Amino acid sequence: MISYMDIMTLLLTLFVLLLAYAKVTPVLSPVSQQNSSTMHSPRPSATPAAQPLISSIIEQVSLPMAGISAAQRPYITLPKETTQQPVIPPLQAEPEVPLNRPMQIEYPQAAPQEELPPSTLTEANPAEQPPDASATASARNNFLETIQASALGTRIEVTTHQDSVNLEISDNILFEPGSATLKPLGQQLLDELAALLVNQNYSVSVEGHTDNIPIENLRFASNWELSSTRATNVTRYLIVRGITASRLRAVGYADTHPRTDNTTADGRARNRRVSLVLQLPQG
Numbered sequence: 001m002i003s004y005m006d007i008m009t010l011l012l013t014l015f016v017l018l019l020a021y022a023k024v025t026p027v028l029s030p031v032s033q034q035n036s037s038t039m040h041s042p043r044p045s046a047t048p049a050a051q052p053l054i055s056s057i058i059e060q061v062s063l064p065m066a067g068i069s070a071a072q073r074p075y076i077t078l079p080k081e082t083t084q085q086p087v088i089p090p091l092q093a094e095p096e097v098p099l100n101r102p103m104q105i106e107y108p109q110a111a112p113q114e115e116l117p118p119s120t121l122t123e124a125n126p127a128e129q130p131p132d133a134s135a136t137a138s139a140r141n142n143f144l145e146t147i148q149a150s151a152l153g154t155r156i157e158v159t160t161h162q163d164s165v166n167l168e169i170s171d172n173i174l175f176e177p178g179s180a181t182l183k184p185l186g187q188q189l190l191d192e193l194a195a196l197l198v199n200q201n202y203s204v205s206v207e208g209h210t211d212n213i214p215i216e217n218l219r220f221a222s223n224w225e226l227s228s229t230r231a232t233n234v235t236r237y238l239i240v241r242g243i244t245a246s247r248l249r250a251v252g253y254a255d256t257h258p259r260t261d262n263t264t265a266d267g268r269a270r271n272r273r274v275s276l277v278l279q280l281p282q283g
Contacts (some may be wrong), residue, residue, distance in 0.1 A: 108211045140280055156168065164277050166276075167276040194241035205249050208227035208253065210223040212258070213269075225252075234276075
């Protein structure tokens with residue numbers, strides 16, 4: 001029965017198409033215009049003479065279907081359109097919040113700190129305490145007394161501060177005027193000084209100073225080069241005599257750190273010097 005219905009449906013479609021194109025309209029325009037008018041014009045309906053033939057074909061197709069119940073031909077039944085609209089729940093109005101209500105801020109409460117039992121509290125080890133200031137001062141005084149008792153006391157000017165000791169050496173003992181080469185007398189003085197410093201743990205800053213008279217020769221372009229080279233040569237000599245290099249540093253100040261006025265010859269002589277600044281440990 002299904003095959004028979006398919007064949008009859010195809011025949012009906014064929015006859016409808018043949019009847020639809022039975023009447024051809026005359027050509028009134030070129031091919032391009034005819035294609036355009038055919039695409040936009042409505043399909044021509046069947047002629048009145050073909051109406052009885054179409055009715056008889058429909059009756060022939062409908063007769064075999066008369067004895068078939070709706071349950072046996074479910075493929076030709078269309079679902080009924082539902083007219084019920086989906087139920088949308090009404091919107092619930094939110095309660096109004098007054099604008100002038102004071103803001104409330106909740107701060108997290110700090111967790112209570114646990115108290116340590118008395119048995120866990122221990123005192124610091126006395127061995128870990130910083131060294132006694134009196135011991136440091138005593139070691140410094142002993143070092144200064146050793147310098148004063150030696151022959152260095154007459155050739156080195158010693159100035160003490162709270163955290164340092166300055167050993168001032170005149171340049172005429174160490175160098176010739178305008179030179180950075182150590183004299184034999186200067187080497188002897190540095191030998192005696194290195195013998196005292198080798199057993200100490202002080203950091204030593206070797207600083208070169210000059211007067212304000214400009215210098216310009218083939219070796220030194222200014223007092224900066226002269227003071228730096230003198231400080232470097234003294235530092236290298238102390239390293240050779242056993243002073244650890246990590247304890248030393250060389251600095252050139254030229255005439256920027258005068259001890260006195262440069263207007264007199266004696267003042268300029270005092271300003272030309274090499275200083276050994278010993279950094280004392282903090283007690």
